[in-house]
Amino acid sequence: MAWKWYDSKVIEIREMTPTVKQFFLEVDEVADFDFFAGQFITLDLPISEKRLKRWRSYSIANHPNGTNIIELCIVHLDDGAGTTYLFNDVVVGSDIRFKGPSGAFYLPEKIDKDLVMICTGTGVAPFRSMINDILVKQKAFQSIHLIFGARYEKDILYREELENIERENQNFTYDITLSRDEKWLGYKGYVHQVYMEKDYSEDTKFYLCGWSQMIDEAVENLLIKKKIDKKNIIYELYG
Numbered sequence: 001m002a003w004k005w006y007d008s009k010v011i012e013i014r015e016m017t018p019t020v021k022q023f024f025l026e027v028d029e030v031a032d033f034d035f036f037a038g039q040f041i042t043l044d045l046p047i048s049e050k051r052l053k054r055w056r057s058y059s060i061a062n063h064p065n066g067t068n069i070i071e072l073c074i075v076h077l078d079d080g081a082g083t084t085y086l087f088n089d090v091v092v093g094s095d096i097r098f099k100g101p102s103g104a105f106y107l108p109e110k111i112d113k114d115l116v117m118i119c120t121g122t123g124v125a126p127f128r129s130m131i132n133d134i135l136v137k138q139k140a141f142q143s144i145h146l147i148f149g150a151r152y153e154k155d156i157l158y159r160e161e162l163e164n165i166e167r168e169n170q171n172f173t174y175d176i177t178l179s180r181d182e183k184w185l186g187y188k189g190y191v192h193q194v195y196m197e198k199d200y201s202e203d204t205k206f207y208l209c210g211w212s213q214m215i216d217e218a219v220e221n222l223l224i225k226k227k228i229d230k231k232n233i234i235y236e237l238y239g
């Protein structure tokens with residue numbers, strides 16, 4: 001899908017956790033903003049005179065649904081210029097210019113392999129889009145194992161929705177692992193131990209999304225320790 005520049009208006013902002021917000025953008029002059037589930041858009045924020053320094057990319061967290069509404073799921077970084085602008089200055093009614101949809105981080109039309117989706121924090125956004133897209137289009141899939149990592153229970157994103165999906169779909173497994181929550185009864189630690197202890201079929205596709213520390217370690221583990229062919233490791237690097 002070819003990208004282009006669009007104008008949009010923020011129509012809703014929801015607090016998901018103390019540091020993460022959902023931003024809903026309504027795209028001007030478009031009835032149906034189409035994209036592949038997993039793609040991202042790039043916002044042009046008024047935070048610098050220099051064009052390239054103003055651009056911040058965000059995965060589209062909703063699935064393509066025939067509307068002109070885009071949902072983003074964004075974590076605020078204390079020292080981050082873009083997210084501080086989004087969290088402090090953007091309100092319902094603000095105008096946001098963006099380009100997109102962009103990126104090649106999406107699933108093939110026919111899903112004929114087991115999928116493992118590994119993410120931390122807002123890295124869950126493209127997977128939430130992909131999973132809902134599969135379910136809404138009633139696409140056949142073999143198995144999906146979603147592994148979500150965060151620090152504390154309060155940081156879990158889209159938990160209720162994903163737990164419901166797990167309850168209703170026996171070939172979808174959802175594991176949460178928390179690195180700092182002493183009281184958590186599930187997996188404790190980073191995402192890596194979760195996929196490392198599982199046995200997956202030989203041609204399983206591993207999709208990773210998040211920041212470089214997690215992605216670098218996961219790619220190394222999958223390639224070297226788990227001997228996964230590199231063509232089966234696909235990732236979206238946030239920075």
Ligand SMILES: Cc1cc2nc3c(=O)[nH]c(=O)nc-3n(C[C@H](O)[C@H](O)[C@H](O)COP(=O)(O)OP(=O)(O)OC[C@H]3O[C@@H](n4cnc5c(N)ncnc54)[C@H](O)[C@@H]3O)c2cc1C
Nearest residue numbers: 040056057058059073074075080081082083122125238239
């Ligand atoms: C394709 C793509 C999709 C993205 N999708 C999302 C998304 O859906 N949600 C989202 O919240 N972000 C997403 N990001 C990250 C986003 O583009 C910005 O980098 C992020 O919001 C920080 O912008 P900032 O201007 O606040 O920080 P900046 O002023 O740009 O500085 C941030 C600095 O901190 C580093 N950094 C940023 N985030 C983290 C982190 N969590 N942990 C450790 N270091 C970090 C960056 O590498 C950079 O050095 C995506 C990035 C890409 C490339």
